[in-house]
Structures are given as structure tokens and as C-alpha cells.
Amino acid sequence: MVNRKLVKFLSFRYIILSIVFIVLAGGLVVLPKFEKQEGIEPEKLLADAISPERYISTDVLADRMINQDPTLLLIDLRTAEDYNKYALPNAINIPIENIFSKDYEGYLNQVEYDVVLYSNDNFKADQAWILCKRLDYKNLRVLKGGINKWYSTIINPEKPTELMASKAFDLYSFRKAASMYFGVAYPQKETEKRVVAKAKPKVTTTAKVVVPKKKKKKMPVEGGC
Amino acid sequence: MPISLEKIGFKTLKLKIMGPLIPNDIIPFEWNSIIAIVIGIFFGFILEASGFSSSRKLAGVFYGYDFAVLKVFFTAAIVSLIGLLYMDYLGYVDMSRLYVHPTYLWGAIIGGAVMGIGFVTGGFCPGTSLCAVAIGKIDAIVNVIGIMIGIFIFSELFTFFEPIYNGYFQGNITLMDSLDVNPYWFVFILTVVAILMFAASDLIRKRVKKVFY
Numbered sequence: 001m002v003n004r005k006l007v008k009f010l011s012f013r014y015i016i017l018s019i020v021f022i023v024l025a026g027g028l029v030v031l032p033k034f035e036k037q038e039g040i041e042p043e044k045l046l047a048d049a050i051s052p053e054r055y056i057s058t059d060v061l062a063d064r065m066i067n068q069d070p071t072l073l074l075i076d077l078r079t080a081e082d083y084n085k086y087a088l089p090n091a092i093n094i095p096i097e098n099i100f101s102k103d104y105e106g107y108l109n110q111v112e113y114d115v116v117l118y119s120n121d122n123f124k125a126d127q128a129w130i131l132c133k134r135l136d137y138k139n140l141r142v143l144k145g146g147i148n149k150w151y152s153t154i155i156n157p158e159k160p161t162e163l164m165a166s167k168a169f170d171l172y173s174f175r176k177a178a179s180m181y182f183g184v185a186y187p188q189k190e191t192e193k194r195v196v197a198k199a200k201p202k203v204t205t206t207a208k209v210v211v212p213k214k215k216k217k218k219m220p221v222e223g224g225c
Numbered sequence: 226m227p228i229s230l231e232k233i234g235f236k237t238l239k240l241k242i243m244g245p246l247i248p249n250d251i252i253p254f255e256w257n258s259i260i261a262i263v264i265g266i267f268f269g270f271i272l273e274a275s276g277f278s279s280s281r282k283l284a285g286v287f288y289g290y291d292f293a294v295l296k297v298f299f300t301a302a303i304v305s306l307i308g309l310l311y312m313d314y315l316g317y318v319d320m321s322r323l324y325v326h327p328t329y330l331w332g333a334i335i336g337g338a339v340m341g342i343g344f345v346t347g348g349f350c351p352g353t354s355l356c357a358v359a360i361g362k363i364d365a366i367v368n369v370i371g372i373m374i375g376i377f378i379f380s381e382l383f384t385f386f387e388p389i390y391n392g393y394f395q396g397n398i399t400l401m402d403s404l405d406v407n408p409y410w411f412v413f414i415l416t417v418v419a420i421l422m423f424a425a426s427d428l429i430r431k432r433v434k435k436v437f438y
Binding site for chain 2: 014018021022024025026027028029031
């Protein structure tokens with residue numbers, strides 16, 4: 001038993017399929033177009049923007065710098081003039097107007113380093129952070145308080161009063177030691193200064209000592225077999 | 226204290242499933258080869274089931290008695306194009322993350338010409354020849370041996386061919402990039418052209434003497 005209606009319908013199958021194709025393709029042309037969202041989604045951007053994790057404190061930064069963290073990449077967003085007056089060691093100067101210029105894109109749009117953005121306070125750095133985060137750049141942090149905070153905490157730490165908790169004293173001693181590392185001299189402690197002065201060359205000498213040690217290690221190697 | 230997202234009127238983030246599945250880590254990268262094998266098995270099965278392991282059917286395109294190859298491959302291309310553009314439009318696939326084959330202009334032209342000559346004379350393209358080997362066709366076995374010899378000659382003379390092989394690099398471009406046309410109009414016109422071509426190929430087939438195989 002052949003279903004005649006079906007046979008008749010199926011004899012037009014190629015024409016029907018062609019019409020389906022053209023309608024589908026035409027639908028693509030007719031569909032209302034909208035601008036596509038580039039970079040990360042707005043919800044995610046907002047969630048990251050209000051998260052305190054996007055900040056790095058001056059103390060944590062100082063600690064990582066002193067320990068010579070190789071993943072750290074400091075980016076100075078101030079003008080070149082300010083940068084030449086004072087900048088954090090090994091910072092790269094990218095004025096905020098130039099963050100999207102091709103010369104600097106490689107520093108910001110990468111995954112190898114932890115980028116720390118800073119400016120005089122965290123205002124410009126926040127702007128740059130939002131702009132870069134919007135494009136889904138990874139591993140971006142903002143130095144909380146910027147250079148001003150750096151001065152008031154690391155370079156010139158405030159001495160805690162006697163009534164403060166012992167943690168405050170620990171923090172103060174850390175900050176003071178850090179400031180010595182970053183080159184601040186304390187004239188009231190001449191004796192300590194000498195020690196520091198001696199300690200600094202020691203660092204370099206130990207670094208130099210390492211090289212001959214390696215050579216010594218190479219010496220006893222003999223052609224065994 | 227951090228502000229919670231709900232308080233300022235945002236819904237909580239949901240895991241949004243968006244293709245391509247493997248580059249977006251929805252399917253782990255390690256499944257790559259397994260999925261490839263499964264797709265390959267189905268591909269081979271359908272090639273064989275639709276008669277593409279017959280060199281006569283494949284060569285029919287060039288002699289005008291069978292246009293199945295042209296129709297099948299063009300239809301496949303159009304289906305995937307329309308489907309991808311719709312899925313991209315609806316946000317299921319991120320087209321910018323799809324793999325685009327790099328273009329080496331002269332390498333592709335010369336290679337395409339060599340492959341075309343092989344296709345006419347042998348009656349197989351590399352995929353269908355393996356498919357035909359699987360069902361034991363002798364001409365396909367000869368064809369695959371020929372392919373192997375060709376590969377051997379190419380690799381022996383690679384230093385000679387290298388400037389063409391690696392030269393004229395155009396990047397991972399698509400036709401839409403290089404012609405700078407609206408993709409939607411392009412697909413629409415391509416669809417219409419393809420259907421007209423199918424109709425024309427039917428007319429040609431009716432005029433050409435029938436070949437039984």
C-alpha cells in the first residue's frame with residue numbers, strides 16, 4: 001500500500017528543502033542586529049570591581065618586592081615627569097593615556113605576571129584597572145592608596161603609641177625594616193646604620209660568592225667512566 | 226565590607242554554557258581525541274552509506290552524470306554556516322573562538338590543483354579513499370599507495386617546496402574578512418547561488434548520457 005499523498009508530497013522534497021534553506025538564510029539577513037558585548041560580562045566586571053581582592057596593600061607589595069618575587073610587574077600610571085622624580089623599583093612607566101597603545105599592550109594583556117597598577121593614590125589606577133579588566137586582561141591588581149600610601153606606610157611609617165596592640169609594633173618594625181631595604185637611612189641610630197651599611201654589601205658579596213662556589217662544584221667532576 | 230551583588234540588583238552569576246565546548250573548558254581537553262574518533266567513525270559510516278566510497282560516483286561530478294558530491298558538500302557547508310551564525314546570534318557559540326584554518330595562498334592554490342588532478346584521475350579524495358579501502362576496493366588501495374608515495378616525495382623534497390609551503394601567509398582569515406562583506410548577506414547569497422547550482426547540475430545531469438555503476 002503506497003500512501004499516494006505522501007508520495008506526491010515527497011516528490012517536492014528538494015524544492016521544500018531549498019525553500020527551508022532560503023528562508024533560514026534570509027532570516028539571518030532580516031534578524032535585528034545588536035552590538036556584541038566584547039570582553040567580560042558586565043556582571044562579572046562589577047563583581048570583580050567591588051571585590052576587595054583587586055587591591056594589594058603596600059605591606060604585601062613591600063614583602064613581595066623584598067623577597068624578589070619574579071612574578072611581580074609594577075606599572076606606574078603617572079606622567080613621565082612624576083615617574084622620573086620617584087618611582088617604585090623596577091616599575092614600568094605607562095602613563096594612563098597610553099595604556100592601550102600597542103607598545104604597552106604586551107605588559108598589560110598577559111598571564112605570566114601579577115601586574116600591580118599604581119598612581120599617586122588609587123584613583124588613576126582604579127580607572128586603568130576598570131578599563132583593562134573590561135577587556136578581560138588577567139592578573140591585575142591596584143596598589144591600595146598608591147604612592148601616597150607607600151610613603152606614609154613603608155617609607156615613613158608612623159610609630160605606634162604605647163597603648164596600641166603588639167601587632168601594630170610588629171607591623172611597624174616590618175615597615176621600618178622595609179624602609180631600610182628601600183634605602184631610607186635612620187640618622188638617630190648611627191650604630192645600626194653601620195650594621196645596615198655592612199649588611200648591604202654583604203648581600204652583594206654573597207651573591208658573588210655563589211659563583212665561585214659553583215665553579216668549585218664543577219672542579220671535582222672527573223671523567224669516571 | 227564587600228557589597229553583595231544581590232543587594233544592588235544583579236542576579237548571581239550562573240555558569241553559562243557557551244561553545245566551542247573544548248576551548249571553553251566545558252569538555253576537558255583530554256576528550257579531544259576520543260570525540261574525534263567517534264565523529265570520524267560516524268563520518269566514515271555516512272560516507273560509505275551514501276555511496277561515496279565508489280570512485281565512479283565521485284568522478285561523476287567531472288563527467289556530469291552524478292552531482293551527489295557537489296550537492297552533499299555544498300549542503301554540508303551551508304548547513305554548518307547557517308547553523309553557526311544562528312548559534313552565534315543566540316549566544317550559544319562564540320564564533321571568534323572557533324579554529325580558522327590558516328591561509329598560505331600559493332600553497333593552497335598549487336596543492337588544490339594537484340589534489341584536483343588526483344581527484345579526477347583516481348576518483349577519490351583522501352577521506353573517501355580510506356573509506357573505500359575499508360570495504361576492500363582495489364582501486365582505492367592503489368590510490369592510497371599513491372598518496373603514500375606522494376607524501377614520501379613531498380617530504381624528501383621538502384626543502385625545495387618549503388618557500389611555497391610556508392610562504393604567502395595570510396593569517397587565519399575567512400572569506401568574510403578578506404572580502405570585507407556582511408556575513409549574513411554573504412551566507413544568504415551563497416545559499417541562493419548553491420540552490421541555483423543544484424538546479425543547474427540537475428539540468429546538466431538530465432542531458433548527459435546516463436552511466437550505470
